[in-house]
Amino acid sequence: MAKEITPRSEDYSQWYLDIVKKAGLSDNSPVRGCMVIKPHGFALWENMRDQLDRMFKDTGHVNAYFPLLIPKSFLSKEAAHVAGFAKECAVVTHYRLKNDPNGGGVIVDPEAKLEEELIIRPTSETIIWDTYRNWIKSYRDLPLLINQWANVVRWEMRTRPFLRTTEFLWQEGHTAHATKEEAMAETLQMLDVYADFAEQYMAMPVIKGMKTPNERFAGAEETFCIEALMQDGKALQAGTSHFLGQNFAKAFEVKFLNNQNKEEFVWATSWGASTRLIGGLIMTHSDDDGLILPPKLAPIQIVIVPIPKPTPEIDAAALQLQKNLRAKGIRVKYDQDDSKRPGFKFAEYEMIGVPVRIGIGARDLAEGKIEVARRDTKTKESIALADAETHINDLLVTIQTDMFTAAKKFRDDHITRVDDFKTFEEVLDTKTGFIAAHWDGTTETEEKIKELTKATIRCIPLDAIEEQGVCILTGKPSNKRVLFARAY
RNA sequence: CGGGGCGUAGCGCAGCCCGGUUAGCGCACCUGGUUUGGGACCAGGGGGUCCCAAGUUCGAAUCUUGGUGCCCCGACCA
Numbered sequence: 001m002a003k004e005i006t007p008r009s010e011d012y013s014q015w016y017l018d019i020v021k022k023a024g025l026s027d028n029s030p031v032r033g034c035m036v037i038k039p040h041g042f043a044l045w046e047n048m049r050d051q052l053d054r055m056f057k058d059t060g061h062v063n064a065y066f067p068l069l070i071p072k073s074f075l076s077k078e079a080a081h082v083a084g085f086a087k088e089c090a091v092v093t094h095y096r097l098k099n100d101p102n103g104g105g106v107i108v109d110p111e112a113k114l115e116e117e118l119i120i121r122p123t124s125e126t127i128i129w130d131t132y133r134n135w136i137k138s139y140r141d142l143p144l145l146i147n148q149w150a151n152v153v154r155w156e157m158r159t160r161p162f163l164r165t166t167e168f169l170w171q172e173g174h175t176a177h178a179t180k181e182e183a184m185a186e187t188l189q190m191l192d193v194y195a196d197f198a199e200q201y202m203a204m205p206v207i208k209g210m211k212t213p214n215e216r217f218a219g220a221e222e223t224f225c226i227e228a229l230m231q232d233g234k235a236l237q238a239g240t241s242h243f244l245g246q247n248f249a250k251a252f253e254v255k256f257l258n259n260q261n262k263e264e265f266v267w268a269t270s271w272g273a274s275t276r277l278i279g280g281l282i283m284t285h286s287d288d289d290g291l292i293l294p295p296k297l298a299p300i301q302i303v304i305v306p307i308p309k310p311t312p313e314i315d316a317a318a319l320q321l322q323k324n325l326r327a328k329g330i331r332v333k334y335d336q337d338d339s340k341r342p343g344f345k346f347a348e349y350e351m352i353g354v355p356v357r358i359g360i361g362a363r364d365l366a367e368g369k370i371e372v373a374r375r376d377t378k379t380k381e382s383i384a385l386a387d388a389e390t391h392i393n394d395l396l397v398t399i400q401t402d403m404f405t406a407a408k409k410f411r412d413d414h415i416t417r418v419d420d421f422k423t424f425e426e427v428l429d430t431k432t433g434f435i436a437a438h439w440d441g442t443t444e445t446e447e448k449i450k451e452l453t454k455a456t457i458r459c460i461p462l463d464a465i466e467e468q469g470v471c472i473l474t475g476k477p478s479n480k481r482v483l484f485a486r487a488y
Numbered sequence: 489c490g491g492g493g494c495g496u497a498g499c500g501c502a503g504c505c506c507g508g509u510u511a512g513c514g515c516a517c518c519u520g521g522u523u524u525g526g527g528a529c530c531a532g533g534g535g536g537u538c539c540c541a542a543g544u545u546c547g548a549a550u551c552u553u554g555g556u557g558c559c560c561c562g563a564c565c566a
Contacts, residue, residue, distance in 0.1 A: 013561095028558095087564075088565075152566095154566080156564065157564050158561090158562080163566085164565065239566090240566070274566060307525050308524045309524065341525095341526085342524080342527095347526075347527045364525090
C-alpha cells in the first residue's frame, strides 16, 4: 500500500486508482474504458443490487428485460433525447466477419452491412417506450412499474474505474402513469428510495435536489438527484430520478383510454443508479490502509484470524463461532490458510475493507477471550468468547451508524454559505466541498460560473429555504440558495 | 482531439544522458531449512523477442528516424 498517498492529498486520483486495484475490485479491460469487475468488487455490487432490488419490489415494482440493441431510428424519435446521447453511442453496422482474402485474420464482411444500424443502448427509454405502446391500452393497464437490471454503453471521452466507464452495470426503472401527479409522486418516491439506500446501507449522506434545466436528463421535464460529497471535496451524482412528462409517450405514441373513454398520452418516469455507486462508496469512506466497507454491504462482515496459525483448539473455537454467527445471518470467513502469518492477513483484510476482524490466539483462548478489531476506527478490544455473538451483532450496527455519522460530519463541515464571488473562488480552491450560494436562475450565469471556476450547480436542494439574496455573479435577485461544487 | 509521461521477467521499477562482459533490483513464484501475537528470515532456483521496424556502428536496452500501444491532465458525461 502506498502510504504516502492519503485520501485528502493532491494525488487523490492516484490514490483512488491504487485502492481500486489493490482491494481487488476491478481490473483493466483490453477494451478502452471498459472494466473487469473482480469477484470482491462484484460481491459488493451484488449486495448493493440485491438491497436496491428489494426496495424496488417493496414499492411495487417488478423486473423485466429489454434488448441490448436498439434500432438507430428509435433514438431520434425524441428530439432532446437524441441530442443528448447521439455523440456517445456505439453503433453496430455489420452482422458478419469473414476471412481476409488478402491473408491474415478476419475482416468485416462488406456484404453483411445492416440495412439499419443498431446502437448499443446508452439507456433504454426508447426501446422500452416502443414496447410499452403495445402493453398499454387502458387506464386499467396503469400504472406500469418496471425495472430492468442491465449493462449500457456510453462512449465517453475520458473514463475512470466505476465512476465513469464505457460499459457499466445499472438498473433503470421505467414507469407509466395515468396522471401527471402520480408520475411526479413516483419520481419523488424513487428519489427517496435512492437516498435511503445511500444513507442507510452505504452510510453515504446525500442531498436530495433538483437539477437545473441545463443539467437535466436528455428528454426529461424535471430531473431529481442525490448528490454525495467525496473525501477530496468533489461532489458525485449518485442517482437520478426523472419526471419525463408525456415526452416519450408522444414520441412513441403510447396512449390509453381513461375511464371516460377518452384517449390520453401516458405520463412517464425513469430512474437509475449504477456501478458508479461503488466508486462513491470507496471515496466516501476509505483511508490510507485501504477500503472501509459498511457492514450492511460488505461481502465479508467478519473475518476470524487464527493467531499465529490454526491449531485444533483454535479451529474448534473459530468454527463454532463462525457457525453461531452465520446462524444469525452474519457473513463470516474463518481464514485457515497457514501459509500466511497474522500480520500479513491483518493488512490484507484491512485493504479489502472487512469491517470487523476477530483474532483468536492460544493465549487468549486459554483465558476464554478473543480480540475484536474495528476497521473503521482501527481500535481493538479484548472480549469474552462467551459474549462474542451478542457483541459482534451490536458492533456491526454501531459501525454502520458511526460510519454514517463520520461521513455526515465531513459532508456538513464542507457545506459553506457564500455571498460573494471572490469568497466563492477561494472556498472552491482551499476548503472545497459544496457551496450554498444565490444564483439568478439563468443558464447563462450557470455556464459562466462553470467556465470561470469549473464548479457546477449540483442541485437545487429540495429542502432549500426561501431567502432573499442576490446572485454571486450577476447581483440579480434570488430567492433560494443552490449547491455548487466541482464534481466527478 | 489537444498537453504531458511511459513501454525492460507475472507485477513494480533501475540501467539510457556518456553505446562495450553473461541486462539488473524489489515483490511474486519453486526447493530446502529456521521461524510464527502486526505484511518473517536465510540459502538455492526458474522465468527476458529490453514495444515494433529501419538506420548509424566492429558492437545498440542505450544514438537517429518512423510506427505502435498504454497511462495521466483537459474538453464530453452517470
